[in-house]
Amino acid sequence: MIKTFTVLLGYQCLGELIAYAGNLPIPGAVIGMVLLLATLSLRPGFSAAIESDALALLRFLPLLFVPAGVGIMVFAGRVAQDLLPIAVSIVVCTALTIVVTALVGQGLCALWPPSAAARAPLTTPFASPLHADEKTAPAAADIAKVETP
Structure with missing residues (x-):
């Protein structure tokens, strides 16, 4: 160790x-x-x-969160005064992180070569929301006719 x-x-x-x-x-x-x-x-x-x-x-990783928790407790009055800016910054930063992560993921997927292996057809009736032509979704009436096992 x-x-x-x-x-x-x-x-x-x-x-x-x-x-x-x-x-x-x-x-x-x-x-x-x-x-x-x-x-x-x-x-x-x-x-x-x-x-x-x-x-x-x-x-022992959770022990590293103890100082942050103590800091919030010590400065609780200051945090309460600035609660709105803190909450707004958390929400905005979280949204920006999600958007940037999605854009980076799309960019990486565009760079990644498509798989050469043929994909096996799905075997269960609930595996794909598409018709056999794989271009259109079934109508609500078709979904109601599907028998459940």
């Missing part, structure tokens, strides 16, 4: 050093995570060495 913790802290320190030396606007912890991801991708054996201990460290 000590070895894994040392490796994780080493990557964070390396990221902080790169961010500080390069005067980068990216947090050092993020740079360290990217470097760790690159190492794990390039050396598969490395992940096996730290995986079990890293999973054990994840059990």
Whole structure:
């Protein structure tokens, strides 16, 4: 466990050093995570060495939320005064995140090559909302005629 913790802290320190030396606007912890991801991708054996201990460290992840909760309790009066701007910013940022994620997903799907494998036909009557011609949806009267098993 000590070895894994040392490796994780080493990557964070390396990221902080790169961010500080390069005067980068990216947090050092993020740079360290990217470097760790690159190492794990390039050396598969490395992940096996730290995986079990890293999973054990994840059990203590909820403890990291304690300082944020204490901060909200200490500054509850200030949060209450600024509740409307905080709520609006949360809603707007959440909506923007969903929109940007959808756009990035669509962009990646457009770049991804279509699958060459033929897809097997669906076997259950409820698997597809389309008629056999796969272009039109069945009418409501057709749906009512479907027998259930």
